[in-house]
Amino acid sequence: MGRLVGVSSAAVSAVINGAQSQVRIAEATRQRILEAAAKLHYRPNAAAQALARRKMNSVGVTATLSHGFNLYAMEILSGIINAATRQGQNTSVFTVVDWIDGVRQLRTFCDGRVDGMILLGPDIPTTLIETLPDHVPFVALHPNSQLPGVCAVEIDEEDGACQAVRRLIALGHRRIMHVSGRRGGIAAERRIAGWMRAHDEAGISWEPDLLVAGAFTIGEGRRALSNWLDQARGEFPTAVFGGNDAIAIGCMSLLLDRGVRIPQDVSMLGFDDTICAQTTSPQLATVRQPLYDMAVRAVDLLLDQIATGETIATRMLQPAVPPVVFPVELVERASIGPARNWSIDVAQGSESGGG
């Protein structure tokens, strides 16, 4: 572009980048350059700029796609993109099949395309860290585990579950089923712990039989409850608390199919407040994670590290930073109500397959 105005590219650079350059350009030259730039729709080439500045202005996000389309991840992603865009950064998204395999690819993704990386998704294995590229800063969203050198943004899962069950107890419920995520997963276990704690606090003993292991999908939620019913263990609980919204929705669809009224016969409660919690009838009460705010915070933390030149390597030398923990909030919707004081029959009904 310099050639066209008969001026050096350095002069163009100084003018386009504004005042932060120490270089002063004669006002006449300046005007000439600005005019030409406007006319030609001139934009500095991003690759050249990145090479010279050693900065891509690009935030990386890596997510697992193990469960196919993931509403929860998508809501966070949407927050990240917004936050990054607002700060003049662009967002490069990468997906990996699982974290074990993903580590190798993470090296490739951090080849200068991005200035830092946000790891998205629960249950990132701690062993991951050893092979993470260390020339770049990382932030992990919902890792549910301490990755040395990596900033973590989490929620208080146990407290969320505890709040939920506490509310049900206040509504008179004494037999509260919890259909959990896959056992062993940290998120699932913490939510189970919250379910137990709320019982303990209230001096109510939780029944092991009402702790049902499922997995974080609609189909698995429905299946877990269906299996439980097949073993016909007497009176159905007055409330079902799903390990996440999908589980609750799966359970809810099964109960509705069998003529159970919600919330009159059974109260239903989810966890996450994904958009689907608003599409059920009745709408699903749930524990809200501030997914958007968390995403924004993750971007801020990453950009801070980028600005100060921190990387995993430099952070390993400093004292470990505790995770940023966001509060959760119970969202009351029509799916919960007072505990029933009559019997219901849920056992009958042939299974027609979950969603």
Added chain:
Amino acid sequence: MGRLVGVSSAAVSAVINGAQSQVRIAEATRQRILEAAAKLHYRPNAAAQALARRKMNSVGVTATLSHGFNLYAMEILSGIINAATRQGQNTSVFTVVDWIDGVRQLRTFCDGRVDGMILLGPDIPTTLIETLPDHVPFVALHPNSQLPGVCAVEIDEEDGACQAVRRLIALGHRRIMHVSGRRGGIAAERRIAGWMRAHDEAGISWEPDLLVAGAFTIGEGRRALSNWLDQARGEFPTAVFGGNDAIAIGCMSLLLDRGVRIPQDVSMLGFDDTICAQTTSPQLATVRQPLYDMAVRAVDLLLDQIATGETIATRMLQPAVPPVVFPVELVERASIGPARNWSIDVAQGSESGGG
């Protein structure tokens, strides 16, 4: 990296990039380089590579965020990211508040960060094209309008709506309400046209009173139906066809609140088959768009153009290419059934606010 092995960077480049280089390297040197690269976890810097090759290996996606979080856009995005990742491209996502304002930003996004851009979202104004940067190829997903020089990937919206209504007619429905998206929007109008056409084909005259203008959200769908009911126009239709899933879900929640049974009293039908269509009870029958396949196709079309060096500018010189139109498919779920032959009363019930 060359320095460390005592070898030129050109030699390293030739070895790392494999056989596509004409340059031959002595086997011994080759091994030495490969070893060192493995040991140092060497990866060519993406910015430098991009500058030298004039190719970023990055696919851009720009979407509007006018309606906040958008499930439909997110499902497509997820497909794009997958398809791109599989082809070794990374995906850079940008959001704009609206298309009018977005055009200016599109210039900035196309500054070399991406090799091409996918425009995501219905109702992209035709006037947009005049100010689009023309040194890069574009693909538009669901533009619902012809943008000269831009490849379009669409569905046959009218046919989808027509299929849906045809099925309802086959089930004996004669009074089929359509709660549409905002009037004037091309997607909304085409779906309306399909609703009309199915009636015409069957020799049934559609009642203007049953064409209700709404907008593509749950809240607006519910509100539109609620307003209609407030004017108490006699017997309620036997089926409601929403302009999209969100509208159908909004209408469904209102009807369920008022004690209407679905599908016994009223059949419900949506459009899009977003994930939420599976979370309602009963599950929502809907017109499925192959969102994932469309996303994959859009990526392929864009990469083709990138490979052959096509841009908007070069495409303008060629004859216009018709849009790629994907077929749609009716997904039958529990929310539709035979038309009722009894009266129902929907009018009562105080409105408690939509989701």
Added chain:
DNA sequence: CTGAAAGCGCTTACAG
């Protein structure tokens, strides 16, 4: 206060 030079880390076309 201004302009030309060096360098970012690669690749590709060109000499040896």
Added chain:
DNA sequence: CTGAAAGCGCTTACAG
């Protein structure tokens, strides 16, 4: 068949 040079389009530190 191999190696050093030029260049991608910027920015930044350095002479004039």
